[in-house]
Amino acid sequence: xxxxxxxxxxxxxxxxxxxxxxxxxxxxxxxxxxxxxxxxxxxxxxxxxxxxxxxxxxxxxxxxxxxxxxxxxxxxxxxxxxxxxxxxxxxxxxxxxxxxxxxxxxxxxxxxxxxxxxxxxxxxxxxxxxxxxxxxxxxxxxxxxxxxxxxxxxxxxxxxxxxxxxxxxxxxxxxxxxxxxxxxxxxxxxxxxxxxxxxxxxxxxxxxxxxxxxxxxxxxxxxxxxxxxxxxxxxxxxxxxxxxxxx
Amino acid sequence: xxxxxxxxxxxxxxxxxxxxxxxxxxxxxxxxxxxxxxxxxxxxxxxxxxxxxxxxxxxxxxxxxxxxxxxxxxxxxxxxxxxxxxxxxxxxxxxxxxxxxxxxxxxxxxxxxxxxxxxxxxxxxxxxxx
Ligand code: HEM
Ligand code: SF4
Numbered sequence: 001x002x003x004x005x006x007x008x009x010x011x012x013x014x015x016x017x018x019x020x021x022x023x024x025x026x027x028x029x030x031x032x033x034x035x036x037x038x039x040x041x042x043x044x045x046x047x048x049x050x051x052x053x054x055x056x057x058x059x060x061x062x063x064x065x066x067x068x069x070x071x072x073x074x075x076x077x078x079x080x081x082x083x084x085x086x087x088x089x090x091x092x093x094x095x096x097x098x099x100x101x102x103x104x105x106x107x108x109x110x111x112x113x114x115x116x117x118x119x120x121x122x123x124x125x126x127x128x129x130x131x132x133x134x135x136x137x138x139x140x141x142x143x144x145x146x147x148x149x150x151x152x153x154x155x156x157x158x159x160x161x162x163x164x165x166x167x168x169x170x171x172x173x174x175x176x177x178x179x180x181x182x183x184x185x186x187x188x189x190x191x192x193x194x195x196x197x198x199x200x201x202x203x204x205x206x207x208x209x210x211x212x213x214x215x216x217x218x219x220x221x222x223x224x225x226x227x228x229x230x231x232x233x234x235x236x237x238x239x240x241x242x243x244x245x246x247x
Numbered sequence: 248x249x250x251x252x253x254x255x256x257x258x259x260x261x262x263x264x265x266x267x268x269x270x271x272x273x274x275x276x277x278x279x280x281x282x283x284x285x286x287x288x289x290x291x292x293x294x295x296x297x298x299x300x301x302x303x304x305x306x307x308x309x310x311x312x313x314x315x316x317x318x319x320x321x322x323x324x325x326x327x328x329x330x331x332x333x334x335x336x337x338x339x340x341x342x343x344x345x346x347x348x349x350x351x352x353x354x355x356x357x358x359x360x361x362x363x364x365x366x367x368x369x370x371x372x373x374x375x376x377x
Contacts (some may be wrong), residue, residue, distance in 0.1 A: 069267070071267070072266045072267030073267040081271045098257075098261070099248050099249055100248055100249065101249060101253055102295065112248035112249075113248060116248075164249055166248060168272075169263040170261065170272065170275060170276075172248060173254070173257065173258060173261040173262060174258045174259070174261070174262060176248060176250050176251070176254075178259050180248065211273070211367070212275055212279075213275065213340045213343055213352075214268075214271050214274070214275035215269065215270075215271025215272070215275075215352055216268065216269060216271060216272045218271075218278070219269035219271060219272070222353070227349065228271070228349065229346075229349045232343050232344060232345075232346045232349045233346045233349075236344075236345050236346035239344075239345065
């Protein structure tokens with residue numbers, strides 16, 4: 001890896017609170033192409049402007065706190081490499097996520113998403129057998145190892161509640177009540193057969209039928225949740241129930 | 248997750264901003280624009296058809312003027328284009344809604360859109376060719 005740094009101009013959305021007028025500030029810095037967008041933001045905060053408001057915690061894609069729009073596309077800043085979004089002498093435009101209330105600069109209030117996730121009692125851990133399996137759509141693994149005591153292994157769910165999918169979704173943009181991709185995915189992973197209350201939510205006006213199949217959620221999800229596939233699978237399950245006249 | 252007041256005009260305009268959209272998002276925009284176009288056409292169609300109730304002279308004069316205007320042909324081609332793009336993409340969305348071929352929604356879009364372009368070219372040649 002060469003030590004050569006690039007000169008990159010960050011164009012950053014600035015807004016002090018929801019009611020003030022937004023504008024863009026430009027910061028030109030030297031940064032290594034293998035570094036990440038979040039490194040650039042932290043550098044700007046440390047050396048250029050201490051009033052820059054942004055959020056992060058883990059730096060390695062598990063906390064979901066640093067979601068923002070990089071050149072118009074929803075990304076986790078911590079895993080977005082400089083070389084992947086600009087060139088030497090180039091620009092990087094940073095904006096906050098859409099469809100959430102602005103707190104300041106690059107930070108939005110993810111509260112509405114957290115509350116909806118809570119409403120559908122999104123699990124903190126899931127059994128290994130419900131984990132996604134990559135391939136054609138997301139399917140649970142065929143065979144999951146069992147613990148010696150016969151109990152299921154458990155793991156963290158994939159969704160890190162970063163809100164990128166909600167920001168990218170054109171339906172969420174026009175309908176504040178729409179449950180949205182992450183919440184519908186959380187319903188799917190728990191299963192509508194086992195949870196009649198979740199079935200009622202998914203099969204409602206603001207549930208799976210509100211989706212307009214733009215597939216932007218799955219395009220931006222950094223964590224292999226594939227919410228669009230899950231929404232379509234919920235539709236299939238609900239249609240199957242209706243055709244069989246299942247209660 | 249924003250109320251209308253918090254969104255300003257964005258709720259109305261954001262859906263058709265193509266910047267930063269992936270194929271699925273562009274397909275959605277195209278589907279909605281063609282859908283609105285087809286609805287507009289339906290109303291224009293009914294509006295002009297009302298002349299049928301005004302007797303043969305009125306109708307024949309309208310048909311004569313339509314035949315002599317290049318805009319009618321161009322408009323018809325737009326309707327055909329809109330119908331083909333929207334209808335074929337509609338089949339994709341309908342299939343996907345039964346969870347058929349969702350992982351291949353992009354490839355499906357490319358295939359069906361190409362089919363629509365071939366159809367549009369066919370009609371263009373048929374209508375405007377020598
Ligand atoms: C040719 C056969 C057609 C098929 C297979 C078809 C299929 C579809 C499908 C699947 C959708 C839902 C898309 C979504 O979820 O965003 C849709 C939406 C729509 N269609 Fe069609 N359609 C057809 C013809 C038409 C025609 C002739 C018109 C107008 C006269 C029309 C007007 C609309 C409108 C207004 C929408 C709502 C668009 C939106 O909300 O984005 N469609 N169509
Ligand atoms: S589904 Fe994906 S994009 Fe949406 S909140 Fe969960 S991890 Fe983020």
